[in-house]
Amino acid sequence: MKDKQFLMIPGPTPVPERALLAMAKHPPGHRSPEFSAIMQEVYRDLKWLFRTEEDVFVYTSSGTGAMEAAIFNLVNPGDKVLSLVMGNFSERWAKIARTRGAEVESINFDWGRAVDPAVLKQRLEQDVNREIKFVTLIHNETSTGVTNDLQALTAIIKEHGALSIVDGVTSVGAIPVKMDEWGIDVLVSGSQKGFMIPPGLAFLACSKKAWAVHEKCQNPSFYFNFVAYKKSVDENTTPYTPNVSLIAALKETLDMMKEEGLENIYGRHAKLACMVRNGVKRLGLKLFVEDDATGSNVITSICPPEGISVPDIRKTLNKDYDIVVANGQGKLKDRIFRIGHLGFVSERDVITALGALEESIKKLKPSFTAL
Amino acid sequence: MKDKQFLMIPGPTPVPERALLAMAKHPPGHRSPEFSAIMQEVYRDLKWLFRTEEDVFVYTSSGTGAMEAAIFNLVNPGDKVLSLVMGNFSERWAKIARTRGAEVESINFDWGRAVDPAVLKQRLEQDVNREIKFVTLIHNETSTGVTNDLQALTAIIKEHGALSIVDGVTSVGAIPVKMDEWGIDVLVSGSQKGFMIPPGLAFLACSKKAWAVHEKCQNPSFYFNFVAYKKSVDENTTPYTPNVSLIAALKETLDMMKEEGLENIYGRHAKLACMVRNGVKRLGLKLFVEDDATGSNVITSICPPEGISVPDIRKTLNKDYDIVVANGQGKLKDRIFRIGHLGFVSERDVITALGALEESIKKLKPSFTAL
Numbered sequence: 188m189k190d191k192q193f194l195m196i197p198g199p200t201p202v203p204e205r206a207l208l209a210m211a212k213h214p215p216g217h218r219s220p221e222f223s224a225i226m227q228e229v230y231r232d233l234k235w236l237f238r239t240e241e242d243v244f245v246y247t248s249s250g251t252g253a254m255e256a257a258i259f260n261l262v263n264p265g266d267k268v269l270s271l272v273m274g275n276f277s278e279r280w281a282k283i284a285r286t287r288g289a290e291v292e293s294i295n296f297d298w299g300r301a302v303d304p305a306v307l308k309q310r311l312e313q314d315v316n317r318e319i320k321f322v323t324l325i326h327n328e329t330s331t332g333v334t335n336d337l338q339a340l341t342a343i344i345k346e347h348g349a350l351s352i353v354d355g356v357t358s359v360g361a362i363p364v365k366m367d368e369w370g371i372d373v374l375v376s377g378s379q380k381g382f383m384i385p386p387g388l389a390f391l392a393c394s395k396k397a398w399a400v401h402e403k404c405q406n407p408s409f410y411f412n413f414v415a416y417k418k419s420v421d422e423n424t425t426p427y428t429p430n431v432s433l434i435a436a437l438k439e440t441l442d443m444m445k446e447e448g449l450e451n452i453y454g455r456h457a458k459l460a461c462m463v464r465n466g467v468k469r470l471g472l473k474l475f476v477e478d479d480a481t482g483s484n485v486i487t488s489i490c491p492p493e494g495i496s497v498p499d500i501r502k503t504l505n506k507d508y509d510i511v512v513a514n515g516q517g518k519l520k521d522r523i524f525r526i527g528h529l530g531f532v533s534e535r536d537v538i539t540a541l542g543a544l545e546e547s548i549k550k551l552k553p554s555f556t557a558l
Numbered sequence: 559m560k561d562k563q564f565l566m567i568p569g570p571t572p573v574p575e576r577a578l579l580a581m582a583k584h585p586p587g588h589r590s591p592e593f594s595a596i597m598q599e600v601y602r603d604l605k606w607l608f609r610t611e612e613d614v615f616v617y618t619s620s621g622t623g624a625m626e627a628a629i630f631n632l633v634n635p636g637d638k639v640l641s642l643v644m645g646n647f648s649e650r651w652a653k654i655a656r657t658r659g660a661e662v663e664s665i666n667f668d669w670g671r672a673v674d675p676a677v678l679k680q681r682l683e684q685d686v687n688r689e690i691k692f693v694t695l696i697h698n699e700t701s702t703g704v705t706n707d708l709q710a711l712t713a714i715i716k717e718h719g720a721l722s723i724v725d726g727v728t729s730v731g732a733i734p735v736k737m738d739e740w741g742i743d744v745l746v747s748g749s750q751k752g753f754m755i756p757p758g759l760a761f762l763a764c765s766k767k768a769w770a771v772h773e774k775c776q777n778p779s780f781y782f783n784f785v786a787y788k789k790s791v792d793e794n795t796t797p798y799t800p801n802v803s804l805i806a807a808l809k810e811t812l813d814m815m816k817e818e819g820l821e822n823i824y825g826r827h828a829k830l831a832c833m834v835r836n837g838v839k840r841l842g843l844k845l846f847v848e849d850d851a852t853g854s855n856v857i858t859s860i861c862p863p864e865g866i867s868v869p870d871i872r873k874t875l876n877k878d879y880d881i882v883v884a885n886g887q888g889k890l891k892d893r894i895f896r897i898g899h900l901g902f903v904s905e906r907d908v909i910t911a912l913g914a915l916e917e918s919i920k921k922l923k924p925s926f927t928a929l
Binding site: 190192193194196198199201202207208210211212213214215216217218219221247248249250251252254255258259282283286287288377379385386387406407408409410412426427428429430431432433511513 | 561563564565567569570572573578579581582583584585586587588589590592618619620621622623625626629630653654657658659748750756757758777778779780781783797798799800801802803804882884
């Protein structure tokens with residue numbers, strides 16, 4: 188049905204009406220006192236959301252832009268980077284670091300598995316001369332639906348002395364991420380996820396330890412340069428014309444998040460994930476990530492039932508029930524489909540998705556019966 | 559009056575209702591057939607607007623992001639760049655090129671003056687060994703309200719053999735820019751200007767000659783890399799999650815621009831500029847750019863009348879008449895104010911602004927009488 192489509196992909200995610208209406212307003216001037224007042228609140232609330240005392244920079248870019256910002260502001264050509272890879276997005280760190288001329292060593296884990304802290308610990312213990320300067324990793328690997336034990340991993344990295352550079356694109360604002368308490372050095376995220384607004388803004392916070400490394404880095408970026416953004420935070424502005432409309436929308440959703448409360452947000456995502464996992468199992472389908480401890484609270488990867496293809500499931504859900512779910516990525520394309528339950532999603536949405544999934548499977552395979 | 563503010567600054571510029579309402583819709587998935595259909599139209603229409611057969615890349619970034627893309631995809635450290643500077647924005651090219659490690663030589667022209675083609679010609683003729691590989695310049699210098707004779711300048715650069723890298727941020731879609739016919743090698747622009755949508759997207763097109771130079775460049779950017787964007791244009795997509803809401807709005811404004819017609823758009827901006835210049839002179843105020851041939855069609859810089867400060871004029875226009883005009887930038891701060899007449903602006907808006915300007919001056923200086 189036209190204009191009825193509902194996204195249950197890992198991003199863009201549904202946007203609340205308050206934010207949509209903020210975007211429909213005439214854009215304010217970015218150098219006005221009115222806009223500075225908005226920026227001041229946004230900068231303050233982002234610190235709350237990132238659980239950090241450090242400044243959070245706001246880039247007008249995709250999440251990948253903030254990843255580039257992290258690498259380019261810290262890593263010099265020839266620096267040794269250890270990259271923990273278990274999917275498409277965690278691998279992106281390695282690609283960007285190589286683009287920057289770093290000496291990148293990847294440790295690959297099976298797609299669908301989390302990073303094994305013991306493997307990381309062993310590798311870093313071997314690095315007796317402390318040659319590894321950075322470890323890149325992801326909190327929630329969106330391409331597989333796996334969440335790493337970020338607290339354990341950052342503790343191991345901290346003990347070694349390297350800097351942890353963390354992709355929190357689909358975790359910040361949805362599952363617990365405690366930047367300061369866990370000792371994360373660099374944390375990046377993107378707007379079209381837990382932040383509940385459309386894509387176009389990216390966020391980055393860095394620790395004092397990371398800042399000291401930045402100061403010795405021959406930063407090759409003008410647009411993403413930490414120094415310019417740091418100065419702008421102090422002045423409640425941005426270095427270049429930002430996406431003022433998205434920032435106005437972000438102010439609305441940050442207000443909503445404060446009203447709901449962080450623990451409630453985390454709890455809601457945990458509950459939604461539990462509902463999806465149980466519902467999928469009840470339908471007799473196989474979860475791609477069977478281990479509940481590493482299955483993501485924001486996206487669930489599902490193997491199609493015998494005799495039904497992923498494209499057919501996605502097409503039926505979309506065409507007949509106006510629900511969009513994601514395909515697998517890379518080597519998982521057509522092997523799994525992924526249901527996003529991230530951001531502005533309620534229990535009603537999950538019930539809807541599970542009901543529509545059951546109906547779709549029945550249509551495609553009339554002999555199908557749920558468990 | 560609350561929510562009544564009207565922007566007459568050089569960006570963000572007013573946004574038509576059609577585009578605002580497109581932004582208020584739920585964002586589409588960026589990997590959906592529906593969104594690819596939008597991208598296909600947008601890519602096609604951007605070529606029409608840039609007057610080029612080359613692809614136009616769409617970056618989710620500020621205009622400065624596309625400037626970084628241009629430099630990083632073409633210039634290697636040590637390359638010799640000639641930078642034509644006559645204001646804050648033309649100077650940005652030199653800064654970005656220096657960040658990239660280029661050997662930058664600036665030719666500075668007085669703020670308020672256009673680049674003198676004879677000076678450029680003479681400098682390039684001296685370069686008998688063709689050491690200068692790139693010339694950076696701006697079409698319309700937003701900080702002063704001066705438009706360069708881009709056709710003449712690119713012809714001189716072409717004859718020398720260097721690549722022309724042009725900031726068309728406030729010119730594309732407002733005043734004539736003929737990329738292919740004039741032989742522009744790289745042309746960048748930004749969404750919150752002639753494109754009539756909020757900030758957050760930037761555009762870049764490059765000639766075949768520039769592409770050949772790109773292929774020999776050790777591009778240090780992942781996020782802005784030409785190759786990834788070129789591939790995406792061919793597939794009607796973008797390499798990373800783009801600002802889908804702004805792109806949906808852009809489709810609306812490109813449709814509006816096609817309905818109006820390019821020559822009519824150029825004519826409208828020329829007429830608005832003429833009205834502003836005449837109106838300002840009629841009020842007995844001094845134009846900062848007195849030469850009609852170089853005065854910009856999209857922004858007019860005005861010297862405040864004797865005894866009235868720029869902040870007072872801006873404050874009165876804003877507070878009493880809900881109109882925002884811009885201050886001068888850098889060394890022109892508080893020496894000029896700037897009225898933008900760029901994008902979704904009609905004659906009615908100019909009449910309004912001139913009327914409010916007259917009333918503001920009368921308030922601030924009761925003895926004032928127009929000529």
